Amino acid sequence: MPSYIEQSLSTGEQVEGVFKYHWFSWIPMVMWIILGIVTLGITWLLAIYEFLRLKFTEQGVTNKRVIIKTGIISRKTQEMKLKSIETVEINQGIFGRIFGFGTIKITGHGISDFEFKGIDDPMSVKRQIESVSNPVE
Numbered sequence: 515m516p517s518y519i520e521q522s523l524s525t526g527e528q529v530e531g532v533f534k535y536h537w538f539s540w541i542p543m544v545m546w547i548i549l550g551i552v553t554l555g556i557t558w559l560l561a562i563y564e565f566l567r568l569k570f571t572e573q574g575v576t577n578k579r580v581i582i583k584t585g586i587i588s589r590k591t592q593e594m595k596l597k598s599i600e601t602v603e604i605n606q607g608i609f610g611r612i613f614g615f616g617t618i619k620i621t622g623h624g625i626s627d628f629e630f631k632g633i634d635d636p637m638s639v640k641r642q643i644e645s646v647s648n649p650v651e
Contacts, residue, residue: 573630575643580620582628596647598622604636618643 519529572583580599582592599622606616616636620643621627633639 568632573633575646577646580628580643582630592628594620594622594625594628598625599643599647602640602643602647604640606636610636 517532519532523529566586567584570584570586572581574581575596577596579593579595584590599620601621603619603621604616605619610616615632615634618630618633618636618639619627620629630639
């Protein structure tokens with residue numbers, strides 16, 4: 515297939531030379547491709563980490579305590595006895611209100627606070643924690 519230059523020749527005109535790019539001119543494109551691959555790789559690693567973090571985190575309440583367990587390889591637990599609970603607070607931003615999620619902050623007597631983050635239906639969770647920590651007698 516003839517090139518554009520060859521197709522656009524007028525009568526009596528002939529091609530004397532066609533100029534090609536030097537290999538160095540391709541370096542910016544190659545750098546963008548490498549940057550894209552690295553960025554995509556980092557994005558995948560972060561997504562996998564976040565998936566595993568959410569998958570291996572457990573948050574709950576028993577009839578005696580509230581518990582948060584985090585960690586994939588190592589394990590970190592945070593517990594508070596129900597009788598030590600002072601307050602149960604909800605923190606919801608605008609997106610949390612729209613989509614029905616939030617953070618539950620539990621404050622205890624002489625114990626460091628801890629939070630259940632990204633909880634579905636935080637009002638129901640708050641009621642559940644309060645009902646077991648302050649049972650009606």
